[in-house]
Amino acid sequence: MLTIRQRFRLQGDVIADLISLGIPRTYQGFKQLLRAELEKKLHKFVEYHVMDILYASLLEHGFSPTIADSSDPEWPARYLEIRGITCEEVEKNVEAFLPVVEKYFKVMKMERAGIFFEMELFSESLGEFRLTFSTDNPSFDPRRDACSIFAVARRHALPPLAAKILDEFEILIANPPKPPEIPLWIGGHRLVLRNFIPRTFSFTPSIQPVFFEKRGMPISINPVWDWHRLGYGEGRGFRLVSLEGAEIHISHREHGSKTVRVEPYNILGLRTIDVEFDYISKRNKAVWDTLIEKHEVSKKQGPQTSLSHPSGCLCHE
Amino acid sequence: MSKQVSLPKALPPTEAFKICKEKLGSIPEIFEKILIDYSNLSGLSNELRPTKGWQLDWTDDRVLKHYVKRYIRYVGNILMSANYMGFENVTSIHIFGVTEDGKLFMNEVDRPRGFLKGEFECMCRLPNGTMLFVTNDEFFKRFLGFTTFAPDGAVITTSGEDAAFGFRLQGDVVADLCSLGIPRTFQHFKHLLREELSRRLYVYMNYCVTDLLYAALLEHGLSPTLYDRTWSESGTLFPLPYEYDLPERHVVIEGVTYQDFRENINGFTRILGKYFNVLRIRDEGEAIKVEFSSDDFGTFVAVIKPFGYSFRSEISIVVYSMGCETSPMAVRILDEFEKTLDMPREPSEIRFWLGNHRVRLRNFISRTIRFTPSYEPIFFENRPIPVTVGPRLGVDVANYAVAYGYRFISLEGAEIHITHREHGSKTVKVEPYNILRLRTINTSNDYTRKRNKAAFRALNEENIDV
Numbered sequence: 001m002l003t004i005r006q007r008f009r010l011q012g013d014v015i016a017d018l019i020s021l022g023i024p025r026t027y028q029g030f031k032q033l034l035r036a037e038l039e040k041k042l043h044k045f046v047e048y049h050v051m052d053i054l055y056a057s058l059l060e061h062g063f064s065p066t067i068a069d070s071s072d073p074e075w076p077a078r079y080l081e082i083r084g085i086t087c088e089e090v091e092k093n094v095e096a097f098l099p100v101v102e103k104y105f106k107v108m109k110m111e112r113a114g115i116f117f118e119m120e121l122f123s124e125s126l127g128e129f130r131l132t133f134s135t136d137n138p139s140f141d142p143r144r145d146a147c148s149i150f151a152v153a154r155r156h157a158l159p160p161l162a163a164k165i166l167d168e169f170e171i172l173i174a175n176p177p178k179p180p181e182i183p184l185w186i187g188g189h190r191l192v193l194r195n196f197i198p199r200t201f202s203f204t205p206s207i208q209p210v211f212f213e214k215r216g217m218p219i220s221i222n223p224v225w226d227w228h229r230l231g232y233g234e235g236r237g238f239r240l241v242s243l244e245g246a247e248i249h250i251s252h253r254e255h256g257s258k259t260v261r262v263e264p265y266n267i268l269g270l271r272t273i274d275v276e277f278d279y280i281s282k283r284n285k286a287v288w289d290t291l292i293e294k295h296e297v298s299k300k301q302g303p304q305t306s307l308s309h310p311s312g313c314l315c316h317e
Numbered sequence: 318m319s320k321q322v323s324l325p326k327a328l329p330p331t332e333a334f335k336i337c338k339e340k341l342g343s344i345p346e347i348f349e350k351i352l353i354d355y356s357n358l359s360g361l362s363n364e365l366r367p368t369k370g371w372q373l374d375w376t377d378d379r380v381l382k383h384y385v386k387r388y389i390r391y392v393g394n395i396l397m398s399a400n401y402m403g404f405e406n407v408t409s410i411h412i413f414g415v416t417e418d419g420k421l422f423m424n425e426v427d428r429p430r431g432f433l434k435g436e437f438e439c440m441c442r443l444p445n446g447t448m449l450f451v452t453n454d455e456f457f458k459r460f461l462g463f464t465t466f467a468p469d470g471a472v473i474t475t476s477g478e479d480a481a482f483g484f485r486l487q488g489d490v491v492a493d494l495c496s497l498g499i500p501r502t503f504q505h506f507k508h509l510l511r512e513e514l515s516r517r518l519y520v521y522m523n524y525c526v527t528d529l530l531y532a533a534l535l536e537h538g539l540s541p542t543l544y545d546r547t548w549s550e551s552g553t554l555f556p557l558p559y560e561y562d563l564p565e566r567h568v569v570i571e572g573v574t575y576q577d578f579r580e581n582i583n584g585f586t587r588i589l590g591k592y593f594n595v596l597r598i599r600d601e602g603e604a605i606k607v608e609f610s611s612d613d614f615g616t617f618v619a620v621i622k623p624f625g626y627s628f629r630s631e632i633s634i635v636v637y638s639m640g641c642e643t644s645p646m647a648v649r650i651l652d653e654f655e656k657t658l659d660m661p662r663e664p665s666e667i668r669f670w671l672g673n674h675r676v677r678l679r680n681f682i683s684r685t686i687r688f689t690p691s692y693e694p695i696f697f698e699n700r701p702i703p704v705t706v707g708p709r710l711g712v713d714v715a716n717y718a719v720a721y722g723y724r725f726i727s728l729e730g731a732e733i734h735i736t737h738r739e740h741g742s743k744t745v746k747v748e749p750y751n752i753l754r755l756r757t758i759n760t761s762n763d764y765t766r767k768r769n770k771a772a773f774r775a776l777n778e779e780n781i782d783v
Contacts (some may be wrong), residue, residue, distance in 0.1 A: 063769050063772045066765070285572040288572070295583050301333035
């Protein structure tokens, strides 16, 4: 039976959580997973390119489009805004707008979809995608006569541009560089991780947009099984992936040193043992009381010398 | 007795243009055509003006035609100079001009309230009642936000001034320069960088010393919590000339009340005494300040305050430098930095687009460079030190902040290569060791909206023609 999650106490209060990636434990299997992860993100890259080309075409037709990004922190989607024109105007005069779109794309279909006006487009390098035109409700601001345009790529087939990027990525992962050691501290424990990589890394393809800035593609490695994935997010500390020969070297002034080997192709999360929410406060208070007690004892035994002030007390200024 | 004010005489547009030309020397001939065309608006009602008024036989630019037809309707005064013509109304001025390659352009800029400042001379009025004034080019340039045009191969410089604004490079792209205020040699620039690092080094030293304090607290059994505060959270209203400075690291101890800590401060000095020499303790009521020193890092003060607003008892400790610029660690870091500067890499070309203009900057570096010393904190994550070069002048450096677009420093052989499909290519050289900002000329708030509307109408018209 496949064990999804295992918890190991490494030393003192340091715990390692392992989550299986759910793949055969070979580099070949891992490569396939990386490829699949990239493939999932490629449509975003294609959409970014579509917007870049549309931006160029709008400029060429005398428009002054405004660039905006969505608030997605991982890969913000780019959209364009044509101020002064509403979505309804575009729809009403769509024949006039078509030269802008048809300069670089082939229009397959146009339709109204609720509050949006949509165009299904095709390009030989970018495949099939949809442009959505929308305008904010003018009742919020009567001067808000702007048409936002964003692209959504079709995901059922890989367009030639995406295939090229995928090939480039495959060449890169065929000969991966040796990952550097990752040193970190957890409380008083010094950890050195060998043959681990971060769960998210960035890949910048050589193909880049013309007008827009170069953007790397963030690739996150996730388990192939998809239930409870949220519980194992990077935000919860599951930040590293073990490779062949992965090991954790942990040392502590009191507990000494030890090395633990980690099975390859697991997601690793490091944490401390679970405590009550106010345990730290209580413990600090206890430590503080002990320190004061020790200080009182040493004061009785001999004069205080560590402070420049003769009384060893606070001086008010 | 009231003073008699007489209206200037009314002249037909050809006559009006003639007397303006006599006054100004030379004026682009196209302005005469525009003036004649504008006179056709005379006598038309407001409803008819957008459709019937302008003939627009003086331009082939369909977008411009639509713009003028739709948005230049009600004109109070016409202002003319040797190279510009402005149609002024209550809120804005539509400025016509001719580009370096002889192309007519038009921009709308916001008009300030009240009377316009400048040198005007009333020449006449047109038959439709519009007054015609002559003025100088500088009046229009001020509104458009540039001072001079930089031709191909020109060298743009601050020439002994603190700053030089508004070199129009091509179309609507404008460059502003601010001198670094140093002799223009690499040796002096290196010295400036070192000085800049030295000025900001205390932030890094505070970070390293806080790291040692954290270690001491851990070793004494406490479980401190860490918290970062950036400069924007510290209540600074205006952007600093320094981009993204290192955030301030706070060490928070939960479970100990401020009062308890205050009464037993010697417990803390014992912890601090593990790595530092405690010099003095000052109680300032709302905060306790413990001064301490280290042979390697210099002198610091730990400011202890109650932390947070909740019922939970917490205190925060922040470390500030009291003099670490000459400490052995600071000197070591500065020397290391200088060594890396001795072998500078050739700066890579910086490429970007400004509208339809492709800009390539050669021999420019980003104003903020990042230096990671070989000394690293023990517990805390390694952080590079951001070194942002600011001008050494009597100017208000906040006006030249990175946030305002002053992002690049010119080095020896700096040049801006700019290309546009219609305007062609040109290269402008930049005097070394200036801070550069690239921007576009000023336009009115809703110029983009209006121009987009005009472009869309032009497309519509093309479609109807087809």
